[in-house]
Structure formats: structure tokens, C-alpha cells
Amino acid sequence: GFCMDKGNSTIESRLSANGKTLLEKRYLLRDAEGKVAEEPGELFARVAKTIARVDSRYGYDVEKTEDDFYQVMADLEFLPNSPTLMNAGTELGQLSACFVLPVEDSLKSIFKSLQDMSLIHQSGGGTGFSFSNLRPKGDIVGSTNGVASGPLSFMTIFDKATDVIKQGGRRRGANMGVLRVDHPDIIEFIRAKEDEELLRNFNLSVGVTDEFMEAVSQDRDYALINPRTGKIEKRLKAKDVFDRIVTCACRTGDPGLLFLDEINRRHPLSTIGTIESTNPCGEVPLLPYESCNLGSINLAQMVKEGAIDWEKLKQTVHTGVHFLDNVIDANKYPLPQIGQRTKQNRKIGLGVMGFAAMLARLGIPYDCREGIATAEKVMKFTQDESVQKSVELGEQRGSFPNFHRSALARDYPAMRNATVNTVAPTGSLSIIANTTSGIEPMFALTYRRNVMGTRLTEIDPVFEEIARKHGFYSSQLMEEIAGTGSLQTSPNIPEQTRRIFATALEIQPRWHVRMQAAFQKHVDNAVAKTVNLPHEATVEDFREVYMLAYRLKCKGIAAYRYGSKAEQVLEIGNAG
Numbered sequence: 001g002f003c004m005d006k007g008n009s010t011i012e013s014r015l016s017a018n019g020k021t022l023l024e025k026r027y028l029l030r031d032a033e034g035k036v037a038e039e040p041g042e043l044f045a046r047v048a049k050t051i052a053r054v055d056s057r058y059g060y061d062v063e064k065t066e067d068d069f070y071q072v073m074a075d076l077e078f079l080p081n082s083p084t085l086m087n088a089g090t091e092l093g094q095l096s097a098c099f100v101l102p103v104e105d106s107l108k109s110i111f112k113s114l115q116d117m118s119l120i121h122q123s124g125g126g127t128g129f130s131f132s133n134l135r136p137k138g139d140i141v142g143s144t145n146g147v148a149s150g151p152l153s154f155m156t157i158f159d160k161a162t163d164v165i166k167q168g169g170r171r172r173g174a175n176m177g178v179l180r181v182d183h184p185d186i187i188e189f190i191r192a193k194e195d196e197e198l199l200r201n202f203n204l205s206v207g208v209t210d211e212f213m214e215a216v217s218q219d220r221d222y223a224l225i226n227p228r229t230g231k232i233e234k235r236l237k238a239k240d241v242f243d244r245i246v247t248c249a250c251r252t253g254d255p256g257l258l259f260l261d262e263i264n265r266r267h268p269l270s271t272i273g274t275i276e277s278t279n280p281c282g283e284v285p286l287l288p289y290e291s292c293n294l295g296s297i298n299l300a301q302m303v304k305e306g307a308i309d310w311e312k313l314k315q316t317v318h319t320g321v322h323f324l325d326n327v328i329d330a331n332k333y334p335l336p337q338i339g340q341r342t343k344q345n346r347k348i349g350l351g352v353m354g355f356a357a358m359l360a361r362l363g364i365p366y367d368c369r370e371g372i373a374t375a376e377k378v379m380k381f382t383q384d385e386s387v388q389k390s391v392e393l394g395e396q397r398g399s400f401p402n403f404h405r406s407a408l409a410r411d412y413p414a415m416r417n418a419t420v421n422t423v424a425p426t427g428s429l430s431i432i433a434n435t436t437s438g439i440e441p442m443f444a445l446t447y448r449r450n451v452m453g454t455r456l457t458e459i460d461p462v463f464e465e466i467a468r469k470h471g472f473y474s475s476q477l478m479e480e481i482a483g484t485g486s487l488q489t490s491p492n493i494p495e496q497t498r499r500i501f502a503t504a505l506e507i508q509p510r511w512h513v514r515m516q517a518a519f520q521k522h523v524d525n526a527v528a529k530t531v532n533l534p535h536e537a538t539v540e541d542f543r544e545v546y547m548l549a550y551r552l553k554c555k556g557i558a559a560y561r562y563g564s565k566a567e568q569v570l571e572i573g574n575a576g
């Protein structure tokens with residue numbers, strides 16, 4: 001076993017002030033009076049113990065597993081998604097971040113999913129829905145001779161319910177709403193966020209097909225189909241619809257796109273069902289009632305003496321896959337159906353965070369060939385090792401029950417998990433691990449962050465570290481860049497250093513998309529990425545970004561123009 005006292009003091013020294021604040025506010029267990037009742041080290045010990053215990057079923061050395069799990073978390077090298085940190089070893093015990101629920105064309109189905117959503121949000125998970133099967137607004141309701149109110153009206157109920165639940169104050173309810181581009185209500189869906197008050201708890205994605213994207217390129221029209229009757233309602237020019245999409249996205253940040261054909265082509269379980277939606281941030285395409293638990297490796301910690309430490313990365317990947325597979329068994333599912341479906345396919349999503357921080361430590365800019373090549377190399381290695389570990393677990397513990405119905409059975413002797421990799425946004429995890437989020441470039445070298453109503457000011461830790469190491473750190477320089485968060489106008493800074501610290505809004509949009517595509521090549525689930533554009537960005541920029549994402553075989557795309565929402569998560573500048 002490990003020595004808890006020693007563990008605790010080293011953990012305390014490793015955590016940043018922001019990381020500690022966040023853990024105290026939302027993660028550490030509390031007693032009946034609401035007082036914090038655990039230390040960060042105890043949190044990691046609680047999680048390690050709960051997740052490692054599963055190994056006793058398979059005859060492994062539980063204590064060794066527990067030590068390994070504890071160590072990777074305490075060293076901030078790997079963290080499981082927030083619900084696992086919050087709920088492992090508690091009465092609630094719900095450990096997954098991502099769910100997709102079905103919405104069929106009946107009041108019974110709609111309100112069942114609404115209820116299921118409420119239970120998932122309460123337990124800290126996020127939900128995705130396709131509303132494509134609902135009959136359009138104005139259509140016939142046979143049982144009452146009435147008129148259907150359409151997908152948008154039902155979505156507002158899901159949105160309102162999300163507001164009311166607020167996830168016990170620890171986690172905001174998040175939803176993905178998808179509508180196929182050939183649904184008769186698609187224009188209303190595309191424009192929904194023009195009203196800032198509407199659907200605030202939803203990310204919206206238009207589900208597009210190859211056929212639609214080709215119709216855009218060739219300036220053809222396409223059919224809108226009533227899902228209830230299968231009949232064509234009318235035809236629209238694909239280009240006009242695409243124009244609306246990019247215009248609204250430029251104005252409001254929504255909708256994004258989901259490339260449904262690419263998602264389903266690459267889904268190993270195509271014989272079992274068709275994917276229509278992802279979780280809220282887009283990184284996990286799921287069948288209805290599936291859930292997925294995620295975990296992220298901190299790449300910034302995988303650098304030794306200016307080079308990638310491949311052996312350490314390999315060990316961390318193996319531990320991460322083992323950990324996430326155990327989570328499936330340790331989990332207390334919010335619904336029996338979700339437990340069943342999840343255990344049939346045993347999807348997990350091991351990904352990375354701190355990619356930009358890793359590049360900075362390696363001295364490689366993000367927006368160049370070498371940056372992209374590094375991404376591909378790191379993710380390919382991560383994927384190969386993840387698959388290898390899942391094969392090993394499959395041989396020892398049995399493959400996932402649907403293995404022989406999956407495309408994976410052609411290539412592998414056994415496999416424990418239908419999917420192994422995902423790149424999550426790591427919005428909270430990256431604060432705890434004190435590194436850059438997911439695969440995003442640094443947002444700013446100094447910034448303020450809104451976390452559940454608390455405003456935190458930060459100097460990017462990797463920037464500070466490298467500035468000190470290379471001798472250009474000074475409080476005067478930090479003052480100077482506090483307002484803009486950028487090094488680009490500072491004299492006396494070498495050109496290469498300036499390139500390495502180019503921030504999200506200074507990086508050309510197409511490099512954002514290329515980076516997303518580079519990771520997607522070696523990820524079997526999907527990649528969460530926001531293409532951050534400056535305030536001055538135009539509709540044409542959005543068009544280019546969305547088209548390029550399709551050409552480069554991304555599974556989806558989301559872009560955000562700085563300042564296009566009144567309230568945003570990241571802001572540039574000092575707290576003042």
C-alpha cells in the first residue's frame with residue numbers, strides 16, 4: 001500500500017491554487033453540515049480504491065492496481081472524467097460523463113427521455129439527443145386530430161428541465177441537440193440560437209450527410225422528408241441551407257455540424273445500430289442508451305529533457321485503459337437499460353490533455369507541419385497502445401459481448417472495448433492538472449476564467465515556466481501582456497518563442513481544423529475541439545472552416561467567434 005501522509009503533502013505541493021479551489025468547491029466530499037471532509041490525496045485514494053476493487057473479480061493483484069491508479073492521479077498524469085472523481089465510492093456512484101438517449105415520435109418516448117435526462121444530469125452526466133425522428137411542426141396528430149408542435153418546441157422543455165435540475169450545483173447540465181439536415185423543421189433549428197434566451201443548455205448540431213455536402217458543392221437542391229410518413233415535403237437549395245448554417249454559426253456559435261456518414265462508416269458496431277447523436281461536446285458518438293466514461297492523459301507530464309518519454313506514455317496508456325475498463329464494472333448506472341447497453345459494448349474514451357503545453361516544452365509551434373506531425377505521432381502511439389491493452393484485457397477477462405458482431409472481430413483475436421479513444425474538452429480536468437485543455441492551443445498567456453460564478457485569474461503555467469527557464473520572465477513583462485494575453489507585440493522576444501506562444505485567436509482557423517483532423521485520424525470515437533475565431537471573423541471564415549472539416553474527414557465541427565455570446569467561459573485580460 002501507499003503512505004497516505006507522504007502522498008498528501010506531495011499532492012498539496014503539486015496542485016495549483018486554482019486547482020485546489022476547484023477541488024474544494026466541487027469535488028471533495030462534504031459531511032452532513034456541508035463542510036469539506038476530505039483532502040485531495042484522500043480523494044485520489046477513494047477513487048483508486050473503488051475502481052481497483054473490480055480487479056478482485058478477475059483474480060488480479062488488487063493492491064498493486066490500487067497503487068498504480070493512485071499514483072497516476074496523484075502525479076496528475078492521468079485523470080478520469082469529473083463524475084468519477086466526484087462520485088466513486090459514494091452512495092450515488094455514477095461515474096460517466098457521456099450519454100445518448102433516444103427520442104421517438106410519441107409523447108410517451110419524449111417524456112420518458114425527459115425523465116431519464118433529469119436523472120443523468122442529477123448524477124453529473126451530460127446527454128445527447130437526436131430529435132430527427134419527431135414529426136415536423138404542423139403535422140397531423142392522429143389520436144387527437146390535433147397539430148404537432150415539432151422538435152423545437154419539445155427541445156425547449158428539455159432545456160427548461162435542465163435549468164431546474166442544475167445538477168445539485170456541482171455541474172451544469174449540458175446537452176447536445178441534433179437535427180438531420182433533411183428534417184422539414186431544419187431552418188427553424190438552424191436559427192434557434194438567434195434568440196439568446198433560447199436553448200441555453202444545448203449545443204446544436206446539424207446532422208449532415210455526404211449527399212448533402214455534395215449537393216452544397218455542386219449547387220443542387222435536396223429533399224426534406226417527413227420522418228413519420230417518409231414522404232418528401234419540399235426541396236431546398238443545399239447551398240442556401242449551408243449559408244444559413246454558417247451565418248448563424250458566425251453570429252451565435254451555433255449550430256455546428258455532425259458528419260453522420262463519416263461517424264457511421266467508422267463505427268465498429270454498424271450491424272447493431274446507426275448513430276444519430278453524440279454527447280454534449282461532440283467527442284463521443286453513441287447509440288441510444290449507451291454511456292461512455294472518459295479519462296485523459298496529461299501530455300505535458302510525458303516530456304523528459306526536451307523529448308517525449310515514450311515508455312512513460314505507454315505505461316500511462318496501459319494504466320488508463322485498465323482504469324476506464326474497471327469503471328464500467330464499478331459504475332452505478334442511472335437506468336437499467338443504460339447499464340445493459342453500456343456493458344454490451346464497453347466503450348471507453350482514453351484521451352489527452354496538455355497537448356499545447358507539451359508542444360511548448362518540446363519547443364514546437366502548434367500551427368505548423370511539425371506541430372501536426374507531432375500530434376499524429378503521439379495519438380497513433382496512444383491508439384496502438386490502447387488497442388493492445390484492450391486486446392490483452394479481452395484475452396484475460398473476455399471480449400465485450402457484441403465483439404463477434406463488430407467489425408473489430410476481423411482484425412483482433414479479442415477486444416475488451418468497442419472503442420478505446422476520445423479527445424475530451426477537459427474543461428475542469430485541465431484546471432486540476434494545471435495544464436492546457438485537451439488539444440487546444442493556449443487560449444491566452446494570461447486570462448480570467450469563469451467557473452460556476454467564480455472568476456479566476458491565471459498566468460499560463462507553462463508560459464511562466466518556459467519564460468523563467470529562458471530568462472525572459474519579468475513582472476514588467478507580465479504586466480505588459482496582462483491586458484492582451486499575447487506576446488505578439490512584445491519587443492525583445494525571439495521570433496521562435498513568439499511562435500511557440502501563439503494563442504488560440506492568433507492561430508489561423510485552418511490550423512485549428514488541421515489539428516483536429518490529425519487527432520481524429522487516430523481516434524475511434526471523436527475529438528472535442530473548438531475552432532476559436534477572433535471577433536472580426538466573417539461568415540466566409542466559418543464556411544471555410546466547416547468545409548475543410550468535412551474534407552479532412554472530421555466527425556463534426558464547432559467554431560466560436562470571440563465575444564459572440566454575452567457570457568463566455570474564457571475571457572482575455574486581467575481581472576482588474
Ligand code: UDP
Nearest residue numbers: 081082097125126281424425426427428429
Ligand atoms: N459535461 C457535462 N457538464 C459540464 C461539463 C461536461 O455534462 O458542465 C459532460 C459532457 O458530456 C462533456 C463531457 O462531460 O462532453 C466531458 O467534458 P469535459 O472533458 O470538459 O469534463 P471534465 O471531466 O473536465 O469535467
